[in-house]
Amino acid sequence: MGGRQAEAVRRLCAALDGELPERDRVAAAAAVVTELGSPGRLSELVAELARGEDDPEGCARLSYRHVLGFDKLLLVDAGPRHMLRVHVWHAGGGGTGAEDIHNHRSALASHIVRGRLCMDLYETREDGAGFEAARYEESLADGSADWLLEPAGPARLRLTHTGRYAAGSTYALPAHTLHRAWCDTSEPTVTLFLETGAGRRRHTDVFTTAGPHAGAAAKQPLDVPGYLAALNGLAELLRR
Numbered sequence: 001m002g003g004r005q006a007e008a009v010r011r012l013c014a015a016l017d018g019e020l021p022e023r024d025r026v027a028a029a030a031a032v033v034t035e036l037g038s039p040g041r042l043s044e045l046v047a048e049l050a051r052g053e054d055d056p057e058g059c060a061r062l063s064y065r066h067v068l069g070f071d072k073l074l075l076v077d078a079g080p081r082h083m084l085r086v087h088v089w090h091a092g093g094g095g096t097g098a099e100d101i102h103n104h105r106s107a108l109a110s111h112i113v114r115g116r117l118c119m120d121l122y123e124t125r126e127d128g129a130g131f132e133a134a135r136y137e138e139s140l141a142d143g144s145a146d147w148l149l150e151p152a153g154p155a156r157l158r159l160t161h162t163g164r165y166a167a168g169s170t171y172a173l174p175a176h177t178l179h180r181a182w183c184d185t186s187e188p189t190v191t192l193f194l195e196t197g198a199g200r201r202r203h204t205d206v207f208t209t210a211g212p213h214a215g216a217a218a219k220q221p222l223d224v225p226g227y228l229a230a231l232n233g234l235a236e237l238l239r240r
Contacts, residue, residue, distance in 0.1 A: 003053035005045040006076050009036060013082035016196050022107055022174050029109035029196045030172035036084065037111030037170070037192040043238050046086075049075060050231035060227035064219045070183075073222075073230055083195045086234060089115065089183035101133065101157060101180045101207040106197040109172035112165045114237065115189025119171070121161040122178040122207075130158030133207040147217045149206065157207055175201060190237060 012032050016025060036042060048054070059074040062083075066072045071088040078084060087110075101122050110117075135155040139148050157178070164184075165171055173179065175197070183189040206213075222230065 003048040003051075005041075005048045006054040009045065009076045009084055010078045012036065013076075013078040013084070013194075013196070017081060022197075025197060026107050026109065026172040026174055029107060029194050030170050033084075033109040033111045033172075033192055033194040034170045036194075037113050039113070039238065042086075042113060042192060043235065045075060046231055046235050046238060050228055050235055052228060056224050056227055060222045060224045063222045063227050063230070071230060073227070073234065081196060085193045085195070086113075087191045087193050088230075088234060088237070089117065089189040089191070091183060091186050091188065100210075101178050102138070103178050103205050104173070104175050104195070105200040105202075105204055106175050106195050107173065108175075109170065109194045109196070111170045111192045112167050113190040113192055114167050114240075115183060115185045115187055116167070117165045117181055117189055117191060118184050119163050119165065119179055119181040120159055121163075122157045122180075123160050124178070125156045125158050128156065130156045131209065133157050133209050134212070136206040136208070136213060137203040138206045139203040146219060149213050149215055149217070150203075151212075152205075155207060178205070178207070188237060190234070 012035065016028055016032065020028065036045070049056070049059070055077065058077060062074040062077070064072055066087075070090065073086050073088070074083060075086055076084040101120075133155055135152040136149040137152050139150070140146070163171070
């Protein structure tokens with residue numbers, strides 16, 4: 001049985017169910033994640049989960065250090081349509097894919113809880129404009145937690161927007177939006193991240209100018225003690 005705060009998250013996410021146009025779903029998701037990301041609300045949820053309430057075993061299996069250089073902690077699994085996560089970006093913590101441009105399997109909304117996040121948006125070009133990048137199709141391996149990267153040929157991209165999002169701000173993106181994000185502060189950045197939508201894509205698109213990628217990248221899921229320790233560390237960050 002979920003704790004009181006986790007069940008409240010599920011009720012909010014349930015309001016996103018239904019066949020909404022993606023534009024409306026993205027706007028609604030932004031409103032939900034902004035509400036859940038308010039300092040008092042998020043602190044109560046994290047404290048509840050750090051006590052082992054709700055589903056620590058299930059959440060630990062889907063929490064790990066992301067290859068892009070941040071800790072990705074699942075807070076609430078709200079069914080097949082909605083996943084509420086927190087991302088903890090460490091200063092100077094860029095991973096092997098820190099420069100990669102990518103999109104997502106479903107629409108997303110992210111609220112900056114503390115720190116600052118930078119983000120570039122891109123578009124593909126067929127007219128020779130922009131810069132050249134290698135394109136990959138990224139999917140999840142059957143029977144394991146690995147990401148698989150399948151080369152998909154060259155592409156050309158053009159930068160369309162650069163944004164900086166301070167604490168208290170929210171952004172939301174349709175699934176196909178090409179972007180890259182990074183933390184540019186000397187202190188950790190915390191973002192609350194909501195994936196939403198039933199029509200999840202089978203793969204995402206990844207573009208890199210940094211040379212060939214390996215064909216697979218392993219996830220290292222947390223165990224339950226590691227997951228609870230990460231939540232307690234997050235609670236400490238939120239108290240600062």
